Amino acid sequence: MSDFDIIVIGAGPGGYVAAIRAAQLGLKTAIIERENLGGICLNWGCIPTKALLKSGEVFEKLGHLEDYGLAAEKPSYDFTKVIARSRGVAKQLSSGIAFLMKKHKIEVIDGTAKLEKGTPAPKVVVALKAGGSRTVTAAKGVIVATGARARVIPAAGLVPDGEFIWTYREAMVPTLAPKSLVVVGSGAIGLEFASFYRALGSEVTVIEAMPRILPVEDEDISAAAQKAFEKRGLKFRVGAKVSKLSKEGNGVSIAFDVGGKSETLKADRAIVAVGIDGNVENLGLEALGVKIDRGHIVNDKHGATNVPGLYAIGDVAGPPWLAHKASHEGVHCIEHIAGKGGPDVDAPIPGCTYTQPQIASVGLTEAQAKEKGFELKVGRFPFKVNGKAIAAGDTDGFIKTVFDAKTGALLGAHMMGAEVTEMIQGFALAMTLEATEAEIMATVFPHPTMSEAMHEAVLDAYGKALHI
Amino acid sequence: MVDILMPALSPTMEEGKLAKWNIKAGDTVKSGQIIAEIETDKATMEVEAVDEGVVEAILVPEGSEGVKVNAPIARLRGEGEAASAPPPPAKAEAAPAPKANGNGAAAASPAPAPAPAAAGPAPAAPRAADGARIFASPLARRIAKERGVDLSGVKGSGPHGRIVRADVEGAKPGAAPRSAAAAPAPSGASSKSLAQLGIPDGSYTLVPLDGMRKTIARRLTDSFRDIPHFPLSIDIEIDRMLEARVKINAALESQGVKVSVNDILIKACAQALKAVPEANASFTAEGIALHHHADVAVAVAIEGGLITPIIRAAETRTLADISKAMKDLAARARDRKLKPEEFQGGTFSLSNLGMFGIKSFASIINEPQGCILSVGAGEQRPVVRGGQLAVATVMTVTLTCDHRVVDGSIGAKWVQAFKGFVEDPVTMLA
Secondary structure, eight states: OOSEEEEEEOOSTTHHHHHHHHHHTTOOEEEEESSOTTHHHHHHSHHHHHHHHHHHHHHHHHTTGGGGTOOOSSOOOOHHHHHHHHHHHHHHHHHHHHHHHHHTTOEEEEEEEEEEOOSSSOEEEEEETTSSEEEEOEEEEEEEOOOEEEOOBGGGTBOOOSSSEEOHHHHTSOSSOOSEEEEEOOSHHHHHHHHHHHHTTOEEEEEESSSSSSTTSOHHHHHHHHHHHHHTTOEEEESEEEEEEEEETTEEEEEEEETTEEEEEEESEEEEOSOEEEOOTTSSHHHHTOOEETTEEOOOTTSBOSSTTEEEOGGGGOSSOOHHHHHHHHHHHHHHHTTOOOOOOOOOOOEEEOSSSEEEEEEOOHHHHHHTTOOEEEEEEEGGGOHHHHHHTOOOOEEEEEEETTTOBEEEEEEEETTGGGTHHHHHHHHHTTOBHHHHHHSOOOSSOTTHHHHHHHHHHTTOOSOO | OEEEEOOOSSTTOOEEEEEEESOOTTOEEOTTOEEEEEEOSSOEEEEEOOSOEEEEEEOSOTTEEEEETTOEEEEEEOTTOOOSSOOOOOOSOOOOOOOTTSOOOOTTSOOOOOOTTSOOSSOOOOBOTTSOBOOBOHHHHHHHHHHTOOGGGOOOOSGGGOBOHHHHHHSOSSSOHHHHHHSOTTTOOOSSOTTTTTOOTTSSOOOOOOHHHHHHHHHHHHHHHHSOEEEEEEEEEOHHHHHHHHHHHHHHGGGTOOOOHHHHHHHHHHHHHHHSGGGSEEEOSSOEEEOSSOOEEEOEEETTEEEOOEETTGGGSOHHHHHHHHHHHHHHHHTTOOOHHHHSOOSEEEEEOGGGTOOOOOOOOOTTOSEEEEEOOOEEEEEEETTEEEEEEEEEEEEEEETTTOOHHHHHHHHHHHHHHHHSGGGGGO
């Protein structure tokens, strides 16, 4: 007789959502968390950074008040309070998860889990936070949702020391905003911190090994974003391979090779944001013979691993490392286990970067679509001719759409601009519903909104844009 | 309101395929009536109605696989019971009314597809044969249209059975077996595979259906099923006609024209249509179209099928003219070089199998024409003349009539007129 139907390891956005869904389906569920409910996302990722970025954004706006006919005397900030607000937001949400667990009668076990052989699912031995250990068993499945952590590259000194060299974690709770900052990696995490600290006045240099920033985004977006960030005073070194990052005096020194030459840069602090590694260690996965590939658990489309009764979802199971992907997989995995799975819906996963301006995208980039052999129709529309954007003083950015010329399928959409992260789901929905250009064109977009640029970018792909 | 449930055809059956519906929304169902065919992995079985009533809705479309036992598959309402929802859209294939203005297509022409579920010109929400909406994503609809996939035969894998792109891409275009099952009428093909009917795969050679074959299958199936037709046969003595032909050909020899028996029969048809204009008619929803000219379509066998080139206004043309035109048309027909206007839009058809020794046969009406004449072989037969046995060259002809426009007496009058012209060709000059 098993203790539970489902045991979830890790209470991030993948794990806790999976647990709720399991409880909704009447499965007796436990969730094991070694730190905070809500995981990195709520406590050290998505949410608290959005709080920081909002502070930065508002502060930066204060520098442009005259654009709006306004004035304020000597705007300033209290860094401690900015950080405190961010922590408060995280805490509020984390306690919200505790409430949800209680509401759904999900047993929360505080501790660190380790798997042992067992049937029908591996046994879970928890080293309890309160001391001692407890072994629990699941009748239907154990779900590994342990997430991921910042990748470190010791050979190049890309390892946090907690003081001068940070990962996202330290970068979120410093006592002071550094005067100068070097960010290694220009993905979403690196650029969000770069954007935040720049807003507070830090001198920020971003170093990217690939030839362009935001390497996963469409090339047009990378180019436009770099321009927009440079306008805000951010500096970039692209195609730059870090050879050595080290502490030097009361700061850091970073050596990198760019264009065949070696350069060195000094800064007060460095943030390492060179990617993510799955949390696959110390879980007993090796002893169970769980297949692991490049730091991530190998699973099938339902989350099942090669070990019966063991599932993996979210970051620990590989990219894209996004909270919403983890939640989506969690729900799907549970419904599959419960035999309540709906039909497979091929849903694209949007990605968002909350810089100033924001970046959002879904589906294929133009280059990816070309590589796949599609004949394309590409549309673009800039916010600088969008009424709402002009009125709001947020005219940076544009929207780009990529269509399959043959079928009219929307293959991808790419956006840069204010609050585009709130708009991308429109295109995600269109793609999930398998809309063609005709339905999107026939959709009525409210005026005046920035979303009108979505409509125009679709019209433009077919030579029908109205306002350009 | 009564739900018809998916029946268990065997004690172990858990699910099955709803292979075929014999009823549609709006039909009245009697207890014991065969309403559907269910396929399991083992067998296909017919489902009898238990309850009586009017079909309110078909809940599971034809061709659906994996339908669980006891799942509601259709809904009945008792007599007098009010419909719970707005009535479903009327079945699109109402009366198979031929086109009114006489431009209806001839045998080998692409006719409007009778299947209402076929992808329309615009990728609008398609409808199943029972009028129910087929849920399909816009992209699926568009790809289906492009590939000629009939969505009524595609099983949707999306939420609530919605057809998504992958389903269409996995479906075979055109004559996919599933679409044949879902829309059995157009081609007349059985919804069962030959293997299911006991003819094993590999025991035959499969010749793919080309456009002509599909058109023939569809048009003639429609015609034979939908048109109330009847044959009228008569024997005709043709000795005088054969004599006349010799004289005519002697006269035309200098022009290099050689009139065939069939050419003379075309002329006789035209004259008979002129004499009995009621037989030169088409049935349309608006009324009976009485054609002003005798445009005689002549069936010509060609490689892979047949086609019916037309001698226009044959009642106004000379035999020499008809003969020359027919030679040219027949030659180009065999090369498949006819222009559409040369084989579309006749008002009457003539089919002659006499050269094969066929004694008599009854052709199928070539919509929208009101009649078609089938000509058998001319042969020496004993005839009774003035109480004495004699020998004459006789052929039997059969006129197949569309009873909606040509009643028995009209058809008989036409046959008499035709017989008169052929037996005494001089009268054609009158």
